[in-house]
Amino acid sequence: MTHTAPIARRPESTEYAPQFDRYIRLVPEGNVVEILADQLARLQAVLQPLSDAQSLVLHPPYTWTLKQVLGHVTDAERVFGYRALRLARHDATPLPGFDETEFMKFADFNARPLSELLDEFTFLRRSHLLLLRHLSPEDWQFRGTVSDHSATAAVLAYVMAGHAEHHLAIVKKRLGV
16 A cells, blocks of 8 residues: 555553553554555455344453344544544644443344444545655644543554554454454
8 A cells, every 4th residue: 555644653651541452552664554454455345245144143251242242343543543533633732532332232133234334444444554654744643632531543543553453453363263
């Protein structure tokens, strides 16, 4: 993939909220935009072969179906991407946190076809890739506030990648792949 703008550097732990560290640590070294693109292909490879019935199976001790996991990852991706957009556009308005448990109470992902859930995530991730590919160094590093902590668009790109990686690893474990 070609990139027209400099790529974000890996954020230092002093540059983001402590709760993001568990995700950022999961992102390998390299170009975060390419990592996000590669991750999309890996996620598709794991989930596309599954039937709707397979995606509804619970794998104890987990309490969400694979459809719910994908829906959650998509919701979080949407939130992280919106935050990245706001910061990349140099908007200093403080951005609040969100409660993923509350989000899940009002989303019936199990009623939707897995293929639609995967399409939704795919289109969303591709839109974020198009946004991130064209950020200037200033856009990547504009500092704002997310969940009462300092953050940049670079931080949010790494959080997107790390959050999806966290859940992809769990899905692969559940499926034995």
